[in-house]
Amino acid sequence: MPSNLGYALLGLLARAPRTGYQLSQAMREPIGFFWSASHSQVYPELAGLESARLVRHRVVDGPGPRENKQYRLTPAGRRALADWVVEPAAPPSGRDEFLLKIYSLWTAEPARARDLVTKQREQHHEMLARYQEMEQEFVRDAPSEMADPSTRQFSAYATLRRGLSFERHAIAWCDWLVEQLDAGPRRS
């Protein structure tokens, strides 16, 4: 049984054949927005998927110095992916270093605390801008597929839409927090 990373790779290969290097790049972006992995994880996982007969590869020639192994899904791989997709997902273990800091924010100097939050707000703003650019690309390149749930473009757009919503709400929350910090201690 593949790991989540394995299914991420199967999901990419279901869209198009790719080399290990290309898969590694795709794991940075766009998959990295919700599941990241470095190339040192990708290559062993890919070997595992092949020994489980879920993917196959053939050597093609490319610009690089090494042999290019292009991977594709097998019918069994396609089935494994479709079965996994509809199984309920485990609740996210939810590791957010920033929220962990916020939980202890009361121990910090107020001015430094404010800096931390405004810096985080800026980062969310940058991510939002990046997502908005990606949204424009969808509108440009695949306006009709975006509304058709049976297309790979729709699935990708759905994840992007979650990112947009998430960043907007994170910014609003940062704004609220800065407001509270600026108001300071108030005895009622």
Add this chain to the structure above:
Amino acid sequence: MPSNLGYALLGLLARAPRTGYQLSQAMREPIGFFWSASHSQVYPELAGLESARLVRHRVVDGPGPRENKQYRLTPAGRRALADWVVEPAAPPSGRDEFLLKIYSLWTAEPARARDLVTKQREQHHEMLARYQEMEQEFVRDAPSEMADPSTRQFSAYATLRRGLSFERHAIAWCDWLVEQLDAGPRRS
């Protein structure tokens, strides 16, 4: 240098002295909402913090069968926590199994895809209800501290507020997604 888990424990001990068992429970809830860890991680980490002189323990008697080690922060521990809090947080590695499934949703049968999303929506709804109960507890127990950023209650409320906002947006996104799935393939 402690790990993030170490700082989570320091953050709990900055609020009150606790035993390893109590810390393990707190890592489930409320810390678990943004940073989870099982007791098998807590005990070794606690030993590490002690050898770094960031916490100290003394044996007290309790209801359990074993000795109760009650831990507290040292001045150095308090300093280490306050310094860590205001350092910028690393961007979250963002591992969301559900979004990974959504990225491959187009490979699934429409009816099963719909089931998956509505089930996820229900889970978000349950979490929202839980958070709302916790919010009521804040209003009941510490209405004045909630507005004072220098209190531990404010910090905890700030994280709760993020959870509330996150769940509401997640539900709205699920609703949008179900709507799209129900509309089905539309050729324009």
Add this chain to the structure above:
DNA sequence: AATATATATGTCGAGTTCGACATAGTCGTA
């Protein structure tokens, strides 16, 4: 009286993840 659950602290092994190391050709820039 028996059973299950909570208290309480730990160890162990398997799996996951990350950064660093290794190798080497191509292409654009200074």
Add this chain to the structure above:
DNA sequence: TACGACTATGTCGAACTCGACATATATATT
């Protein structure tokens, strides 16, 4: 022509994480 960045595939070790195992008393339920 030297340098860095990109292409391309892989290994290695350290750290992190999780579930299972181990032990043993107090309390509540059946």
